[in-house]
Each structure stands twice: as C-alpha cells, then as structure tokens.
Amino acid sequence: MAETNRTDVYVYEQVVILASCILSFFGSFLIICTYVHWLDLRTTPRKLLVYLSVSDLLSALSYFYGVVRIFDSDSADCIAQGAISTFANTSSFFWTVAIAIYLYVFIVKSSQRQADNLVLYFHLISWGVPFAITVAALSLHKIGYDASEVSVGWCWVNIQAEDHVLWMLLTGKIWEFIAYATLPVLYILIKIHIKRAHAALSEYRPILTSSPISHSLSSMADRKLTLIPIIFIMLRVWSTIRFLLLLAGSSAGHNPVLVTLHGIGNTFQGAANCIMFVLLTPSIRSRLVALLCCKGQNRHWSSESVSQNRANAHTPTQREENTSPRTLENSEE
Template identity: 30%
Template structure:
C-alpha cells in the first residue's frame, strides 16, 4: 500500500486534483438523478426510491472527499495532520459509504423477492420500516462507536486517498478498517453477486419454460422493465471500488509491488471511491429509455411552447 512520504507534494497534488474532479462530477450526477425523480413522478416506483436513497449516500461520500481535497489545496502538506475537520469528514464519508453498501444490498434483496419470490416486501409495513431504517441506523451506529474510540482521522493515505478515514496511529487499525468499511464492502460484493446470479438463473429457467423473454413489469406491476439494469449494479460497484480493496489486501498480506503499481492503484482509487453517483447516472439515467423519452418529450414540448409564444408576441407587435 502507498504510504506517501511528507516530501511527495506532487503526488498529493495529483491525487487531490483527481479526487476533486471525480467527486465534483459525482455530486452533479447525483443531483441529476434526484432531479429526474422529482420531475417525472410517472416513473417513480420503489426501486427508484431506493436508488434515490443510494444516490444521497453517494453524494455525501463524494462531497466529503471533495472538501477533503480542498483541505489539501488550502493547507498543503500540513493537511496530513489530524484535526477536527479531518475527524468530521471521516465521520461523514464513513457513514455515507457504509450506507451506500447497505442500500445496494437492499435493492438486490428487494428485486430478488419481487421477481423470484413474487413478494413485494415494500407492501409489508414492518419489513419496509426495517428496509428504510437499517441502511441509516447501522452505519451511524458503527461510525459513532469508531468516533467514541477515537479512531477516526488522518490515515496518511494508508487505505484512502487525500481524505480521512482511520487514524494511522489507532490501535487495531486492521480491525477498524474491516468494521468501518472493508468488511461490509466485501460482504456487499459477495451478497449482491450471489443474489444477481440467482436472479439470472431463475429468469433463464422461466424463459426456457415459456419460450419467451419475461418482462419485469409482468413479474410485478410495481417494477419497470428498465429496472432490469439493476442486475449489474454489483458490477459497477466492484469496478468503482476494487482499487482501494486491492490496496487493502496488498497491505494486509504485505505483498510487495512496485511503486508505479501502488501509485496507479491509488490514483484509480481516487477516481473510483468518489464516482459512484456518476456511475449511477450513466446506468440509471442515460440508459433508462423511458426517462430519456420523458426528457426529450418535455424539451420538445417546451420548445413548441416557446415558439408558439414568440409567434403570438410577433403577431401582437405587427397588429396595427
């Protein structure tokens, strides 16, 4: 794992710039998803509501990484010193990252129940309360315990980029990294992958029996056919965050690799850990045909209204 020496100002600058750009794009992309949910109520369903919750968590993560990058630009090499700002940022991003893992798993469980078990768990009040509360209560509790033990803070790039996570001077650092992030992240990879493999298998078996493609809206009226893209959400979560996970394993098992590889992984982590809302935008905004159609329809209608208004004003002005 890269442990950046105090003299590596150029690497600090590079990673902070990368994080700043990635996080900015992610925040803007996340806001676009929230805008689309608000503007097109006809496309709202429970899956999209869960996506909004996931996006809010990813926005907080990106924002925390962004302000931490600005902290380096403001303080220079002094930014590697632990302070209250660093602890606060660590609390925000650790909580939001854990929440993001829980929302991702929740979406997978919800879709599996709806498509395979034919049970809409969102219609069961007690289950729905648990679904909505767990991704908030558990992350806040875990991070609050870490805060109480004083382990949040500047980690000197030991597991993160130019943002703060677990204090590099904390005891049982490996345990705290697993409890406050990596353990839940790996569990999310495994859980969502297994669920989506099972989902694919049951869909393949049903398609084979009826000799036609099963539409998700036929399986559950509350689902949209466009929700099928959620089947690969585990994949772009993995692509976005695998770089930091690789750095974690390299450090844990003391695997020696070249400095070039370490730095490349660090830079990729700076891109990936701040870009989840951006990935959500690509897959759940730009690839959603219904949503694109609604936006195009609104733009055409708006252009037509403006043209009609201009013609009307022109006619009034020409009237003698």
C-alpha cells in the same frame, strides 16, 4: 508512522478525482430529481435507489472536500469529513445490498408484499448501523488522519491508532467484502429465475417473445442485472487492493495509477448509477430529452417574441405609413 508512510497525492490525481466527485454528485442529484418530478416513477425499487443516491451524494460531497484539502494532520474538519464519509460510504454498501435483496424477494420469491415489508428493516439497518459505527468510532477517537494509506487525501481511520486495521474493517471494509460476496449471488439467482420464466413463457406466447420490442427490453434488463455487481466490484476493488497491500506492508499501495483508480472508484458510484438507471433507461432518457427540448423551444419562442415586440416598438412611423386612410377614418369614428 504517518509521515514515513504517507502517500503523495499529485495535482492531476486531484483533478481527476474531483471531476469524479462532481459527476457523482450531479448523477445522484439527477436520480433524486427524476423520482420527485415524475410521479409514475415512484416505485419501491426506484425509491430504494433514491436512498442509495442520498448516500452517494453525501459521500461525493465529503470526498470532494477531502480531496480539495488534502489533509496532513488531525484537525476538526478532518475528523468531521472522515465521520461523514464513513457514514455515507457504509450506508451506500447497505443500500446497494438492500436493493439486491428486494429484487430477489420480489422477482424470485414472487412476493411484492414480503418485499415491501422489508423496506422498514432496510431503513433501520442501512441508516442505523452506519450511524452507530460512526458514533462509536468518533467517541473512541478512531477517525482522523490516515496519511492517504487507504484513502486519497481524505480522512478516515486514524493510521496511528494501534487497532486501526480493526476499525478499517468495522467502518467499511467488512461490509465491502460482504457486498462482494452477496451481490453476485443474488443477481445470478435473479437472472436464472428470469431466464427460466422467459423460457416457460415462450412456450405459450411465441408471438410475444419474438417481438423485437419485447426482446430488446428483456436483453436490456438482463444486461443491467449483469452490470450492477460487475460495476460495483470494478469501482470498489481498488480500495480493497490498497487495504490488502497495507496489511501486507507493501509499498505498491503508493502507486499513482492505483491511487487514482482508488479515488475514482470510491467517488464514481453515484454517476455509475445515473448512467445505468437514468441515461440507459429509454423511458426516462426520452422524458429528459423531451423536457430539455421543450425548455429550449420555450426559450427560443420567448426570445423571438421579445425581439418581435422590440421591433414593433421601434417602427411606429412605418406602421402609420402603411395604414390606409379608410382605416384611420374607422378608428376615428
């Protein structure tokens, strides 16, 4: 079965997906670095984003290894890579939903204390459930070579297992479906609440709401709340389509375009989060630009100083010739 249904992964697909893995790795790493570097950014929502970025970073690394190797059979590194990607990918689903729940409780319920109290449960669920599922799948020998039926070169659930569909659901797909249903609802409720609050505020503070800066920040936040579930679904839907095609026994799941989109979607989440929450966040983007410019100027000044010192060191005669006799006399005194 593994040989007859195997999906070929072409070189150009590998290149594109590996590039996506690299972007996701550095995107997740940048989110973590900005949180560590700037103390005032250490809010609870951004802390949750860091936990999500850890999952996405680990996921990108495991997928990168799988796409480089293009496994063709069960092996020790295949099983290890499959276990790591299963844990990281499932954890990413949980943290994505956890952030939406936190924002819903914080904004709609207007209770920061209640939202903060949920963080401990987020840790227990978002790390604990994926770990338990992964350990169970490993113990029952369910993780292994899947012939790229619902992957792109990497290992996941052993395609030869009789109950492989059940384990595909348990190790990812069922949580993906829950995220599809949960994220749009939560973010729509948050958007509705913000619009109502904004409308109520405008009745009492027309000058504030007519401010270009206030309007710009409000519209930017509104766009982000719209983009979060849309981007998640657009990235993940291709793997879902291939899973459904596998259930239907269709050969359309081998389509190279669909396979490539699946590979990008599974590996680009960290980069997408970086674009939204770092590069498209003016306060953080301006800090990064200032930091890079400052370092560039320091390098420029340092190189100029070195060049000047070298120039001075190589022209002692000229300096002596330009020195007046009176100065020499003073120095001798």
